[in-house]
Amino acid sequence: MTHPSTPAAARPHVLLLMSEGTFELQFHAEQVDRLHELAEVGQPLRLDELESPAARARLAEADVVITSWGAPPITPADLAAAPRLRAILHAAGTVRGLVPDEAWARGIVVTSAADENARPVAEYTLAAIILAGKRAPFLAAEARTRRDRWSFADQHGNLSHLSNRGRTVGIVGWSRIGRRTVELLDVLETDAVLVADPTITADDLVGTGAELVDLPELLRRSDIVSLHAPALEETRHLLGAAELALMPDGATLINTARGVLVDTAALESEAVSGRLSAILDVTDPEPLPATSILYDLPNVMLTPHIAGSLGSEARRMSDHTLDELERLILGRPVLAPVTREHLVVGA
Numbered sequence: 001m002t003h004p005s006t007p008a009a010a011r012p013h014v015l016l017l018m019s020e021g022t023f024e025l026q027f028h029a030e031q032v033d034r035l036h037e038l039a040e041v042g043q044p045l046r047l048d049e050l051e052s053p054a055a056r057a058r059l060a061e062a063d064v065v066i067t068s069w070g071a072p073p074i075t076p077a078d079l080a081a082a083p084r085l086r087a088i089l090h091a092a093g094t095v096r097g098l099v100p101d102e103a104w105a106r107g108i109v110v111t112s113a114a115d116e117n118a119r120p121v122a123e124y125t126l127a128a129i130i131l132a133g134k135r136a137p138f139l140a141a142e143a144r145t146r147r148d149r150w151s152f153a154d155q156h157g158n159l160s161h162l163s164n165r166g167r168t169v170g171i172v173g174w175s176r177i178g179r180r181t182v183e184l185l186d187v188l189e190t191d192a193v194l195v196a197d198p199t200i201t202a203d204d205l206v207g208t209g210a211e212l213v214d215l216p217e218l219l220r221r222s223d224i225v226s227l228h229a230p231a232l233e234e235t236r237h238l239l240g241a242a243e244l245a246l247m248p249d250g251a252t253l254i255n256t257a258r259g260v261l262v263d264t265a266a267l268e269s270e271a272v273s274g275r276l277s278a279i280l281d282v283t284d285p286e287p288l289p290a291t292s293i294l295y296d297l298p299n300v301m302l303t304p305h306i307a308g309s310l311g312s313e314a315r316r317m318s319d320h321t322l323d324e325l326e327r328l329i330l331g332r333p334v335l336a337p338v339t340r341e342h343l344v345v346g347a
Helices: 020-026 029-038 053-061 076-080 101-105 114-134 136-143 152-156 176-187 215-221 241-246 264-273 311-329 340-344
Strands: 013-017 040-047 064-067 087-090 109-112 168-172 192-196 224-227 252-255 277-280 300-302
Touching: 013 029, 013 053, 020 040, 020 311, 029 040, 029 311, 040 053, 064 311, 076 101, 087 311, 109 311, 114 136, 114 176, 114 224, 114 252, 114 277, 114 311, 136 300, 168 176, 168 215, 176 192, 192 215, 215 241, 241 264, 264 277
Parallel strands: 013 040, 013 064, 064 087, 087 109, 168 192, 168 224, 224 252, 252 277, 277 300
Antiparallel strands: none
16 A cells, blocks of 8 residues: 655654664564655654653654654653654553653643554454363363373363353453454354453443453353453452452463463462463563473463564554554544543553
8 A cells, every 4th residue: 555645844753762673573664664755754763762862852853752662651851852742652552651641731642552452462362262162272281291192082081061152251351352352252152251340331331242240250150261451559469369269160261461460379279279270371470480380280371472463463553553643644533542531441
């Protein structure tokens, strides 16, 4: 797709603020060319700090800052050094901890590519739910210790219960990713999809096929529980020993959200007993210490925080951000504005 160049009089000065690795991941030749078509971009093209005299000079002329992973937190002093700044466009997920309140107080437009980042996480979660229904990761782990690798039926008896039809799936957190995951679950003939989130009402779930319940009921009823809540003070160890004890024997916990949502010691105890299984893309701490028993348990699948945007998926976010830049230039409303209120409720 080609994009018309912006007339010189309308070309904003844009500063890219992110790590070198993020830039290489998200800005290939196509994205860099489009950026140059839309805006004035100084040298260096990218910064990962705002303290040096050169960075301060770039900041002083910036109309728009495009941020992503590896960007330092923008401080009130940084904003004061950027009198022309009218937009901060984040080519990644949450802007929590990146953008100060003063940005909204000054009327600076803030956007995020969180919806684009939600897509691969929801896809990964669906895959994890399907694998959990068949217990595929756990059977595969057992196979590594057996010579008679294809005689699982002899060891486990009838395996006909390993099905994705008629399961009850619990979604904790009606976040972007939680909502997308519920949409994707349409491909399965679930018995029920339960949602627990104290910030929503049953009206928010109308038309989704999901049922709003409180967290204890969700844990008691679900064969598979998937976490999609933000990391806030009130959600730290959202699932501790008491909560995990509510889950039925043989249930699986999936965490693609934040490691701190789960009390790791409590989960270790449940997993060691074999009562619960887990598919964990995030942990607390991250990474786990080398001594953690979770590495060695056949009923635990660990992946190194890969559910989010990687490889070509990451360029969905930069493409989205360049779309937002073009809309600003054309005087159109942005598609994914972030308000201060979004962050208060954990979006």
